[in-house]
Every structure is written in C-alpha cells, then in structure tokens.
Amino acid sequence: MEPIKTLDALACPLPRANVDTDQLIPARFMKEPRSVGYGQFLLHDLRHDESGRPIEGFILNHPEAAQAKTLVARRNFGAGSSREAAVYALVDYGFRCVIAPSFGDIFASNSVNNGLLPATVSEEDAETLLAALGEAPGSLHIDLEAQRISVGDLSVAFSIASTWRTKLLNGWDDIDMTRQHARAIQRFADEYSRQHPWLNVTVPAGKIISRG
Template sequence: MTPFRVLTATACPLPVVNVDTDQLIPARFMSRPRSAGYGDFLLHDLRAGPDGAPRPDFPLNRPERAGAGILVARRNFGSGSSREAAAYALVDGGFRCVIAPSFGDIFSSNAVNNGLLPARLEEAAVEALLAWLEAGGREVTVDLEALTVAAGEGRWTFAVDPVWRTKLLNGWSDVDLTLSHAAAIEAFAEADRGRRPWAWLPEGTAARP
C-alpha cells in the first residue's frame, strides 16, 4: 500500500448518521471481481434515483466535489455487515480518508487494511467542518503524523488506533507489521531454545504434516 502521511484534497460533506456498509456498497454489486473495481457503486442507492440517473443534489454528485479524496460524515459510519467491499468502494472511488465521530469496528479494520484512514474527530468539530464545507469550503488537509485536520481557519486533533496509524504511515499490511518485529521474534526464539530445549525439534528435523 502507499504510505499515508499528509493528504491535502477536496473534501465531500455527507451529513448523514449511521451510513452502513449496505449503503456504501449494495450487496447486488458484490459478485464482480475485485480487479474490476467498485468505485462506480459507492453509495449507489443514495447517489442515484429509481431510474438509475444521478441525483444532482447528492453531495458526491456535485461538480465542486469531483475528485474528492476525503469524506466527512456523521457518527457510526460503516456500521452493519462486515463486508470488506465497503472499503473497496471508497478506495476505488478515490477516497483515502473518512472523517467521522465514530465508526463501525470491522469497517475501520477493513479500511486500514486497504490504505483508507478512518479519522475519529469530536462531534462538534465534525459539525463545524461540515458547516464550513456546506458554505463553500473545499480543500482539507489531514496530517496523520501530527494527527490533525485543517480546513480554512479551523484546526482539530483526531484519533486513530496507534497500531493502525503505524500501518498506514508505513503502507504496511498485517504481515509487514509482523515482519517489522523479525529481530525481536528471532531473539525470543533463540533465548527460548536455551530455556526449553526439549520443546524444539533437533536442527534439520522436519516437522510432521
């Protein structure tokens, strides 16, 4: 994954609570392969009317929000089912950060594993940011190293799990995170061989399948 450090991008307001994973990517679109992309189906049933035509008043369809890389929403974003495709849809739709007061736990984990930052900002700060965006504000800067969000004259501190922060800053998967401790793991194994030699197979002995 591409490391996430500082992102300055167009932000899109989504002043809705409880945006769940079925809204982020309706289940009927999840049969396609990951390589085909999910961005076209992001928030499909909110962005489009019954005839499939885009709703011109929906935030993501507004011309001034084209190419947005940051989404700002209200509390409990990403609740619902555990479908990882919800994170796929956001990433494929061009987003690298979602700012909200709270997130679904599984969604947050899926987001981080796909290089998407779930930044938890206090509710009052989110409301101020939404108001600024609705008044015509556009560009927001998210600094993962400093844990800050800046927009216009506003500047706020956000929260994210420290392990997830480390993964995002380095562009690491869970395997990469484990490998970053390789020296400590090897040192522990070497010491454990000395403490408990009976627990280790003799050198060159293959383990039974």
C-alpha cells in the first residue's frame, strides 16, 4: 500500500450521519468484478435519481469532486454490513481519508487494510470542518504523524489506533507488521529449539516413523 504521512488535497463535505455500507455501494453492484472500478458505484443511489441521472447539488457530482482525496461526514460512517466493497468504492474513487466522529468497527478495520485513513474527530470538530468547507470541495491538510487536520487557520486533532497509524504511515499490511518483529521471532525460535532439541529431529525423505 502507498504510505500516508500527509495529505494536501481537496476534501468533499458530506453532512450526513449513518452513511452505511449499503449506501456506500448498493448490493446489486457487488456482482461486478473489481476490475471495472468500484468508484463509479460509490454512493450511487444518493448521486443519481430513479432514472439514473446525476442529482444536481450532490457533492460527488461537483466538477471538482473527482480530485478530492478526503471525505468529511457525520457520525457512524460505514455502519451496517461488513462488505469490504464499501471501502473499495471509496478507494477506487480516489479517497485516501474519511473524517467522521465515529465509524463502523469492521468498516474502519477494512479501511486501514486498504490504505484508507479513518480519522476520528469530535462531533463539534466535524461540524466545524463541514462549515469551513461549505457546499463545495475545499482544500484540507491532514498530518497523520501529528494527527492534525487543518483548513485555513483552523486546526483540529483526530484520533486513530496506534497500530493502524503505524500501518498507514508505512504502507504496511498485517504481514509487514509481523515482519518488523522478525529478529525477536527468530531469537524466540532459536531459544525454543535449544530448550526442546527433540523437536529438531530430521526425518529422511520417504521414511515412516512408527509410533509403536
């Protein structure tokens, strides 16, 4: 995954609470292979009317929305089912960060595993950021190392689990997180082998050991 240290890009305000995974990507689109690009399905039923035409005024239909890297929303973002495709839709659209007061637990975990930063802010700060952005995409600076979000003269803190922060800063997955302890793991294996030498018996190929 591509590491995230800072993000300087446009952010889209989405002043909605309880945006669930079925809204992020309706189930009928999940039969499509990801190779088609799930970004086109992101918030599809909020972006389009019943005839499939884009709804004027919806933030993702703004001409500059395609350049945005951050989405700012209200509480309980990503609630609902555990579908990882909801994160795929955000990432394929181009988002690297979602800012909200709270997230669905599984959604947040899936986000980190796909290089998407779930930045948790207070409800007050979420409203302040939404007000600062207004009704159009606006510039936002995110510093993951300092855990700060800035827009103009406004600066607010955000929280994220330390393990998730490490993964995103380095672009690591779960295997990479284990590899950082490779020396300690090897030391343990060597010491365990020394204490239990009978575990190190090498059986010649083709030989069957009888258990009596």
